[in-house]
Amino acid sequence: MSYHLFEVFGIELEYMLVNSDSLKITPIVDELLTAKNGSLTSDIDNGAIEWSNELVAHVIELKTNGPTSDLENLDTYFAENIGEINTLLKPMNAVLWPTASHPLMQPKEEMKLWQHNYSDIYSLYNRIFNCTGHGWSNVQSMHINLPFYDNSEFEKLHAAIRILMPIIPALSASSPIFEGQYSGIRDMRMEVYKTNQKEIPEMTGRLIPEAVFNREDYFKTIFEPINKAIKPFDTENILDHHFLNSRGAIARFDRNAIEIRVIDLQECPKADIAIAVLIVEALKLLVSEEWITLKDQKSWHEEDLLTIFNISVKNAEEGVIDNIKYLDIFDIKETSNAGYIWKKIYERVKDQISAKHQATIEIILKNGSLSSRILKAVNEDFSEDHLKEIYSELGDCLQNNELFIP
Numbered sequence: 323m324s325y326h327l328f329e330v331f332g333i334e335l336e337y338m339l340v341n342s343d344s345l346k347i348t349p350i351v352d353e354l355l356t357a358k359n360g361s362l363t364s365d366i367d368n369g370a371i372e373w374s375n376e377l378v379a380h381v382i383e384l385k386t387n388g389p390t391s392d393l394e395n396l397d398t399y400f401a402e403n404i405g406e407i408n409t410l411l412k413p414m415n416a417v418l419w420p421t422a423s424h425p426l427m428q429p430k431e432e433m434k435l436w437q438h439n440y441s442d443i444y445s446l447y448n449r450i451f452n453c454t455g456h457g458w459s460n461v462q463s464m465h466i467n468l469p470f471y472d473n474s475e476f477e478k479l480h481a482a483i484r485i486l487m488p489i490i491p492a493l494s495a496s497s498p499i500f501e502g503q504y505s506g507i508r509d510m511r512m513e514v515y516k517t518n519q520k521e522i523p524e525m526t527g528r529l530i531p532e533a534v535f536n537r538e539d540y541f542k543t544i545f546e547p548i549n550k551a552i553k554p555f556d557t558e559n560i561l562d563h564h565f566l567n568s569r570g571a572i573a574r575f576d577r578n579a580i581e582i583r584v585i586d587l588q589e590c591p592k593a594d595i596a597i598a599v600l601i602v603e604a605l606k607l608l609v610s611e612e613w614i615t616l617k618d619q620k621s622w623h624e625e626d627l628l629t630i631f632n633i634s635v636k637n638a639e640e641g642v643i644d645n646i647k648y649l650d651i652f653d654i655k656e657t658s659n660a661g662y663i664w665k666k667i668y669e670r671v672k673d674q675i676s677a678k679h680q681a682t683i684e685i686i687l688k689n690g691s692l693s694s695r696i697l698k699a700v701n702e703d704f705s706e707d708h709l710k711e712i713y714s715e716l717g718d719c720l721q722n723n724e725l726f727i728p
Contacts, residue, residue, distance in 0.1 A: 324578045325469035327479060328606060330389035332467030332579065333396055335594060336587060337404075337418045337720075339380045339411065345710050347427055348416050349379030349434040357410045364439040368406075370399040377444050378459045379434045382407070382418075389469065393599060394676060400591035401723040408721055420720040421692065422462050422497035422511040422586035425709045433459040443560055450521060450555050456500055457518025461511045462587040464494070464594050466601065467579045476573070477535040479580055481619040482608035483571045485651065486601065487530055487584055488630035492660030494597055495638040496586040496692035503704055508638035508693035511586055512570075519568055524551040526568045529584075530624040530631060540573055570631075584631075588692055589719040589726045596682035600664075603671035614651045634660050638691040661687065685725055692726065699728035 341348045355373065356362045366373040372387040384403055386396065404418060411417055433454050435444050447453060468483075470476040495509035507513045519525045524547045534543045545563045552566055564576055570584040582601070588594045607613060630648055633641040639661030643649060649658060652666050665687055672680060689695055699712050719726045 324471050325389060326471045327475050327609060328468065328602065330391050330469055331393045331598070331602070332386050332389055332465075332581075333393075333400075333595070333598060334383055334385040334465040334467070335400060335591065336376060336381055336383050336462040336464075337407075337420065338424055338462055339382065339416050340419045340424070340717075342412075342415045342417050345426070345714065347380040347424055347432055348414075350414055350416060351375050351379055351382050351436070352438060353414060354382065354407065354410055354416075357414075362438060368403060370396075371403045373403070373407075375436050375438070377436060377447065377453065379436050380432075380459075381462065389467075393595065393602065394679075396598075397591040397595040397723065400594070404591070404720060404723075417717055418720060419713065419717050420462075420496075420587055420589045421696070421713070421716055422495075422509075423456070423460050423500060425499035425713055426502050426706060427456075427460050428501065429456055429459045430454045442558075446556065446558075446560065451519055455514065455518060456510075457514035460500070461497070461515060463511065463583060464585040464587055464598065466582045466585065466598050467574070468582070468602070468605070469579050471578065473536045476537065476578075476580075477620075478609045478616060479605070480531065480535055480571075480573065481616055482605045483580055483582060484531060484533070484624070484627060485608055485614070485619050485622060486604055487570055487582070488627050488648070489634050489643075489660045489663055490582070490584050490601065491586070491631070491634040492637075492639045492641055493600070493664055493686070493691065494585045494588065495635070495694075496588055496696070498693040498697055499700070499704070499709065502706060502709060504697065504700075507636050508691060508697075509586060509635045512584060512635045515568075515570075522548075522551045522555070524548050525566055528624045528628050529570045530627045531569045531571055531573075532624055533620060533622065535620060537573075537575055540575070544569075544573075586692070589716050590723045592682055592723050593686065593692070593725055596679040596686070599675055599679045600668065600671070600683050603674050604667045606674075607667070607671060613653065638693050639664070640690075640694070661690070682725065685727065689727055695726055695728055699726075 364375045470479045491509040497511040534540045571582045641660045644657045
């Protein structure tokens with residue numbers, strides 16, 4: 323079934339499992355799914371939310387069980403499932419942890435691929451790309467899936483998403499620490515994401531999707547080069563171009579949706595869904611052409627958008643944007659940081675957002691991205707014990723569905 327713009331939504335959240343004592347990642351998602359289902363399965367229907375495995379054995383994905391029109395209450399549904407999972411994990415001496423990266427994980431020693439259903443696909447990926455790096459095994463994210471009904475709606479949605487993508491990390495960055503040190507980049511998940519498929523660059527492109535606005539051009543410009551590039555590696559023909567496309571937003575013509583992938587996982591579903599709501603409202607405003615015409619949105623080249631995106635990735639809300647043409651989209655007339663752009667967007671869409679999500683968004687806009695709040699809490703003390711203490715607090719935030727405010 324096809325849906326119109328913003329009629330329904332799909333949200334996916336990825337969580338890591340850690341040992342309750344050592345706080346190291348623990349690859350027991352198969353045991354968790356078995357405990358829930360009674361026998362091993364890769365997908366579990368749990369009412370409004372579905373559980374499934376991922377590429378690596380320590381990450382579980384929770385997602386809306388099909389398209390839903392109820393974006394408002396999704397944080398509650400996800401929180402209930404997180405509570406249930408933590409109850410199941412307790413006898414296994416494990417617990418769910420949030421954020422987009424584990425601050426102490428050593429992927430080369432600790433990464434373990436999922437060994438069950440779809441393991442042939444994961445093994446092929448590992449053979450081509452060597453998935454022992456952070457870019458494959460230490461990158462938890464939120465994906466937002468948004469529908470389009472036809473080529474006309476795809477054109478509007480794809481154009482709007484491309485315009486908004488450069489500042490999304492300024493709102494959602496939550497991965498500042500890799501291997502016990504501040505990486506110097508607030509959204510290190512996206513930094514490693516850009517190069518984790520460097521062996522076949524056609525798959526990620528320039529991360530910001532090319533300026534293509536109908537199905538035919540998308541296949542010609544994006545899917546056909548991917549299929550050609552992967553052919554020598556995929557000798558058994560088991561990979562699908564929809565999954566191989568790794569840009570920061572990907573068109574899923576098999577289900578008439580665009581999936582946004584540049585959003586770091588937060589500390590709790592309350593924060594994730596509030597961010598999703600703000601992004602959706604910002605996209606509605608862009609689609610309405612109130613701020614900028616569709617023609618002008620389509621005119622932006624991915625390289626120019628990528629330059630702004632990289633600023634957000636490095637410095638999150640503090641990243642200084644000096645592209646006056648981009649700032650002018652949001653009615654800003656002088657050089658500003660990315661956080662200010664989000665404040666301007668929020669002012670325009672606030673009345674369309676419920677009081678519950680308003681309160682969460684305002685905390686984020688006031689206190690900064692989760693990356694910035696984590697760094698404030700760490701306060702230059704990157705000792706292992708201190709990092710474990712901070713991230714255990716974040717684990718408590720996940721369990722209690724509460725925001726982290728240092």
